[in-house]
Amino acid sequence: MAAEEPPATVSKLPLLIIGAVVGLAVLVTLALIATSGTETYEPGTPEAALQDFLQAGFDGDSDAMFGLLTADSRAACETTRDRDRFDDDSYSDGLRAELEGMTVNGTTATAEVRFEHSSGNDPFDNSSWSYNERFRLEQVDGAWLIDRAGWPWPFEDCTRGL
Numbered sequence: 001m002a003a004e005e006p007p008a009t010v011s012k013l014p015l016l017i018i019g020a021v022v023g024l025a026v027l028v029t030l031a032l033i034a035t036s037g038t039e040t041y042e043p044g045t046p047e048a049a050l051q052d053f054l055q056a057g058f059d060g061d062s063d064a065m066f067g068l069l070t071a072d073s074r075a076a077c078e079t080t081r082d083r084d085r086f087d088d089d090s091y092s093d094g095l096r097a098e099l100e101g102m103t104v105n106g107t108t109a110t111a112e113v114r115f116e117h118s119s120g121n122d123p124f125d126n127s128s129w130s131y132n133e134r135f136r137l138e139q140v141d142g143a144w145l146i147d148r149a150g151w152p153w154p155f156e157d158c159t160r161g162l
Contacts, residue, residue: 039099046109046137047102049144053135054097054113057152065155070138070147077158094118097151100132107139108147115151 041047049068056064066074100112116130133150149155 044142044144046104046111046139046144047099049137049146050099050102050111050113050135053146053149054151057155058095068146069149069155069159070140070145073145073147073149073155073159076161077155079158094128109137109139109144111135111137113150 041051053065053068056062056068066077069077094117096116096118098114098116100114102112103110112132112134114130114132116128118128133156134148135146135150136148137144138147139145146155146159148159
């Protein structure tokens with residue numbers, strides 16, 4: 001009789017290595033998700049005032065936006081205020097904003113904001129674009145207010161000449 005050959009054994013080392021790599025990839029992805037998101041700025045800073053203005057725009061809350069304008073900007077926008085125009089939040093559909101930089105010079109500040117538009121939720125859709133807008137802020141009685149809004153278009157229109 002011929003001797004029986006022992007059953008072939010499969011090395012588990014490659015499976016363990018693949019499992020470890022996949023596990024590490026999952027942990028890195030979760031760490032990136034947990035640390036990304038909206039940055040919150042210190043209250044009373046020009047960054048926080050701008051963030052509040054932009055968030056109100058994303059929410060379609062023109063009353064909150066008007067409350068964050070300087071008196072001159074508010075007066076300029078009130079003269080042309082058309083509720084449908086200012087309360088339309090469709091200009092924020094598929095929009096993301098990122099503060100590129102803030103320059104503070106005494107009681108004035110200039111912000112550069114990058115806006116990224118995406119036309120939909122399809123990850124393979126290349127219909128996206130980005131552009132930068134500037135905002136001018138003034139410190140009035142200790143509070144930072146928007147004097148020149150680069151976005152959204154109704155506020156950009158009425159504060160352009162200031």
